[in-house]
Amino acid sequence: MSKPMFIEVKDVSKSFRNNGKDELILKDINLSVNQRETIAILGQSGCGKSTLLNIIGGFEPANVGQVLLDGKEVTKPSKKSVMLFQHYGLLPWRSVLKNVELGLEDSNLSKEERKKQAYHYVELVGLGDKANHFPRQLSGGMQQRVSIARALAIEPDVLLMDEPFGALDTFNRYYLQDELIRIQQEMKTTIIIVTHDIDEAIYLADRVVVMGKEPGRIQREIVIDSYKPRDRSGDEFQYYRKQILQEFHLNSSKPPLEYHI
């Protein structure tokens, strides 16, 4: 028998009850993710991307189907996969280091080990000199780096990211995308990132999962067969962009620099 994929989403459907009616949000989702792969889930607002991510992370149950992580059914959140949101969720009264230590507080590490591990990840995201600063003393980009460090410090197998860079300006977003690629290559974490930024999906992902809506479903998977870091202005990038734009029927002869759908 062949080895199961690291993450398997099998025949998942999900409805929510809205205004007294069951609304089908996700229909027959099947998705397999390899260990160390980066997957981008791309789709228009409301197509169910966050719901799918929540189901994969065990935050939300599916009505039909199941999610397997490393062969075991996901029924609740676990430290194997960590969710990172767009809004950094830092505690304002705790320093950068103390915020990163947060996820380690119920681990078996001693106080000293905890501090050392947290500091390692603060350094990894380039904030070693800001370890004793408080969130209000940091820019939005830096705050998001702290929340990335906090997620990584738990050393999860899977990082689930829900539009993690959506609140940042273009330059910070580009910078953090590069950081994420560097960190992923170092830590070999499996990443699933939800985005409606086509460029972000092409830049980060090994595979882009394009979702359609009403109900949310997987429309197409596109393998981005190109070395990282990728050239955002290169021909290869344009090639993938065109394919994705076609999926959303957004093609025109002259694409603008950035696309958000």
Ligand SMILES: Nc1ncnc2c1ncn2[C@@H]1O[C@H](COP(=O)(O)OP(=O)(O)OP(=O)(O)O)[C@@H](O)[C@H]1O
């Ligand atoms: N807890 C809930 N109860 C009822 N309806 C919900 C719930 N969570 C999500 N929905 C509905 O499910 C649909 C999909 O929402 P979801 O947040 O998954 O979409 P999304 O693709 O991530 O959207 P966006 O890109 O705007 O964040 C929406 O119509 C939303 O109103």
